[in-house]
Amino acid sequence: MIEYLIYFPILIPLLTAIAIKSLWPIETTRKLILYIGPILTLACSIYIYDKFDQLNSNVDIINIFDNITISLGIEPISMVFLIMVNTLWLVATAYSLGYMISNNEKRLGNFFLFFSISISCANGAALSSNLITLFIFYELLTISTYPLVTHKGDEQSKASGRKYLLILLGTSLCFFLPAIGYVYYLSGGLQFVDQGLLFTNLLPDQINHFEISILLILFVFGIAKAAIMPFHSWLPAAMVAPTPVSALLHAVAVVKVGVFSIIKILVYTFGVELLHGLNAVDLLVYVCGFTIIATSIIALKQDNLKRLLAYSTISQLSYVIIAILILTPSAIIAATMHLIAHAVSKITLFFAAGAIYTSTGFTKISEMNGIGKNLKVVTIAFTLGAMSLIGLPILVGFTSKWYIVQSAASESQWIILSVITISTLLNIGYFTPIIYKFFFNKSNANKKFKDLPLTINFAILSCCILMVILFLYPTLIIEVIKNVQ
């Protein structure tokens, strides 16, 4: 029985999607139905977490050909990722209900349908136990989020949708897939193995540093969901989607599946030992460092709040990659920690941005003078999220930055340290003016503020609480990740 448990996080969201499609239109009073899926999935994920020791074997679903199978399995990093996605799905469901209804967005049924399917794909990616399964869910996630990006249906969102599909599918077909093929050709297998498939399978004289470097570069750039320059432009473009989509998918599920895949491939396909001393790693550190600083500088100039957050997301994603490239066990902890920290902080920021839009209709930072008086909860939450990303204590962002700095320092990675320092300054540079505007500028007295639905406030508050809890109990995550061999 217990081995079937692993299907549930994929099947429940899918069933939720089917239920939504067949039951729609759901009356306002019965919207509670929408919470059933997220709650069940979350409960299931926590149960898996509890029974983790008994689930150590992989479940093969189907053998496609030769020894290529679609199979699911659970390991520490995916455990953490799974719980994160489903917790935030629950919160985001509450938020989206409030947001979509307050803003009179159309086609609500379709919205929740594709939303659930995307979560199912993200969970599938989390639970993949070999490269091909990961690739399948990765691609399905792109396709199932495409209707959400183009939800508005106007020219601009269609153009963004085109860019989204082209970059994400294009890079994965051009780089990711050939890289998987090459791994198969080199090692005759694709499964994720402790200490790394290539590291354990290749004899020392079979290891060709040039090949491994090429492979590494193909993987890192093929996973464009991680938005490393130059394949980052889909992310700001995708911001045309409704805010809950930007919040859950483009700050959490989609981009996090990207960095999660990279972490998983580095740890379980290459093996961190194999990558030590490769020039390609240094090259990638430079590219990520450049991405972090360049996008932070771009963010400085943004007036559209959601676009600013998008650029900040790009830079934070490269943080995770740069952390894993330190290539030590503590770096794996640091990267995973930052993955979670950024997810929680960024979703708070996006929720706040969406709430401001719902209440006032403002999308530009220059308009948001003095709204702190009327929107206390929202602006304080925004401030907390920003502080967390800057890396101030009592918030989870501090913990993760601490771990990154610690592992970088222990390996004497001065480039990484300086990149982090500069980018922290830039973070302060683009967040403080906004916060200053919220609280200290004079507001336009005539502006009417719409009341926010309870669900939006609830979602924002729970995110803030999560940020603090994860700061107080980082061991919740660290103890799990320590099991990575």
Added chain:
Amino acid sequence: MIDHIAAIVVMLPIISSVFVMLIRNNSINWLISTTASLITSIASIMMYLQISKNGIISYAMGGWEPPVGIEYRVDEFNALFIILISIASFLILLYAKHSLNSELKENKITTFYSMYLLCLGGLIGILSTGDAFNAFVFLEISSLATYILISMGSDRRALLSAYQYLIMGTIGATLYVIGVGLIFVLTGSLNLYDISIRIQELELYRPLYASLAFITVGIALKVALFPLHAWLPNAYAYTPSVGTAFLSSTATKVAIYLLIKYLFLVYGYDVVYSNKIFVFVIIGLSILAMFGASLIAIFQSNLKKLFAYSSVAQIGYITLGIGLANHNGLIGSTVHIINHSIIKAAIFLAIGCIVFKTKISDTHELAGLGKKMPVIAILLTISSLSLIGIPGTVGFISKWYLIIGALEQGWWLVVLSLAISSLLALIYVGRVIELMWFHQPEDAIIVNSKSLPFEMLAITFILTLATVYFGIDTRLTAGLAEIAVQNVLLGGQ
């Protein structure tokens, strides 16, 4: 009965095509054609089972022993293709009735069924015959039937495209015969198996390569390999939808089989692939096909032509695998022949459903189809996605084998071209999908108020489902292709 099975699968469609012509009642003819192709399908499956049990079937036509008489020689490789095309034509015939009634004049339908069966018989003949000249005869039978099928399209341009194909097809057949003549002079035999033994004793000299060149180019015209593809888009665009689905899933595939047969079973790997120019040309042309045809497809405004150019590009994938000529490359080719048949049949039948309801021909008229015909739009979306090679669909399986094959050869540029051409496929397919789902419908695109007949929907659904099913469970496609390649092309090594 079972002893004559190799002859039955060829003769049954041809004989029934004569009956169909005599009866001239559309409903009865539909029944006869469907039954004939159903029996052919069952017989071909029985034949495959027998081969896998007892080995190659060698059938002496009329009792004249080979190499003097005509030999039908069926192994796991061509038996697989006979199953493929007979089942494909059975499913398409099941679908055909209402679609033909709406697209053709009533007095033409009998001829359509008759020519359809004749073409099917000819194609199976090409697959099963072991005689070089007999293959030519069947090539002509199927081609002549195809010209008539194309010319039946309701658009007047159908006549022009039939004529165009007639000219090109005849040139191709002529080149093929010249090649066969050269081989006959060199070896004194027309039996392909016999030739393959005698070629070993020949010293490699110019006439042999000349014959190889003639035969390859002749067949390449029928295959529609890139610069020789000019007939294909028009032929596909103006044939009735049923005909397009049939041609795209069978005709070119059979020609590719003939090419593979000559390269690997008649001339043999050593003769063909010791010639580096040949390898260079076939790989080069395949990559040109993948790029060139996809680029044309991107700017194509006629819906059927768009997918026709995509066929030309996909044929490039298949010939690429032939050029790689290693284990995985050949499996890639073989499995892509099967997969592409399924995908294109699904796509063209879905288009047939759209045409049944709306009579559209241009891509921009697809706007808003997702709202008007959601089911068909979903099916077309899924089958188009498998054209790109999204994992979980059949297109992915073929691409996987081709990539591994190219990696084994160490040809990075080929891997890169495969990747980039999927990107191009993404662009033209993306355009269709976006039009269907995200554009406002134009007024009154529905002209036919009749609801879509059940069997049209059902068959389209089954084929679309197959594009997904065989992307996950590949025992029947890649599994059998592997057996075929291993046992036949690579001689059981």
